[in-house]
Amino acid sequence: MRPMTLVLTAVWSCAAAVALARGAPAAPAAVPAAPATVPAATTAQDASDPTALVQATAQGMLGDLDKNREEYRRDPKKIAALVDKYLKPHFDADTSARVVLGQFWRTATPEQRQRFINAFYHSLLANYGDALAEFTSDRLKIYPTRLEPGATSATVRTDVRRRNGDLVSVNYSLHLTPQGWKAWDVVIDGISYVKSYREDFGAQIESQGLETVIKRLESGEKPGQIAKQTGS
Numbered sequence: 001m002r003p004m005t006l007v008l009t010a011v012w013s014c015a016a017a018v019a020l021a022r023g024a025p026a027a028p029a030a031v032p033a034a035p036a037t038v039p040a041a042t043t044a045q046d047a048s049d050p051t052a053l054v055q056a057t058a059q060g061m062l063g064d065l066d067k068n069r070e071e072y073r074r075d076p077k078k079i080a081a082l083v084d085k086y087l088k089p090h091f092d093a094d095t096s097a098r099v100v101l102g103q104f105w106r107t108a109t110p111e112q113r114q115r116f117i118n119a120f121y122h123s124l125l126a127n128y129g130d131a132l133a134e135f136t137s138d139r140l141k142i143y144p145t146r147l148e149p150g151a152t153s154a155t156v157r158t159d160v161r162r163r164n165g166d167l168v169s170v171n172y173s174l175h176l177t178p179q180g181w182k183a184w185d186v187v188i189d190g191i192s193y194v195k196s197y198r199e200d201f202g203a204q205i206e207s208q209g210l211e212t213v214i215k216r217l218e219s220g221e222k223p224g225q226i227a228k229q230t231g232s
Helices: 004-011 013-021 050-074 076-086 093-101 103-107 110-134 193-208 210-218 223-228
Strands: 140-142 153-161 167-177 180-188
Touching (some): 050 076, 050 167, 093 193, 103 193, 110 210
Antiparallel strands (some): 140 153, 153 167
């Protein structure tokens, strides 16, 4: 069964790391972390450097969490606005959804494409976003990325420490767009969320049809449940 971390990766950086700590026994973390007081939004310079982009985005979000953690715990629905502010602008949901749907993207109507993107994103937030309120910056370490001149793709490597002390690699695949670097896939311990969901959703779409899968997402079902269940 797919680990919950893989389900969360669609909302990118911090959200991918959040579930790694969920459900593990409490223990002090030991990953070096950047200061919590960071800019609230990334700059144009950040967008031109994939590592700086991931760093600034993660730090901005975690800084906000540190300052308002009790508020987010009381009202987990506010997590969606936090993700929209920090993560969503730097995640290429269109490219990710196009790869996940594969051959079905070509036959989907423009309306179905947009509904799939929106439903997938909001389903993830609705089902797992509350875990983000418990994530802290000392569990995340980001490594520098070496880029060749003129590169249009990059991988930013990070480690996330679970509460039990185990390290998990969480690597982000980014590509260069007219708006700067954007992430389109996340690879956790060597497993790509895009490739995994392409295989799983593909089987469900084959048996049920794209419209049914979209409606199941829109109804609030978890993507992981849809991927492993066969509709009647």
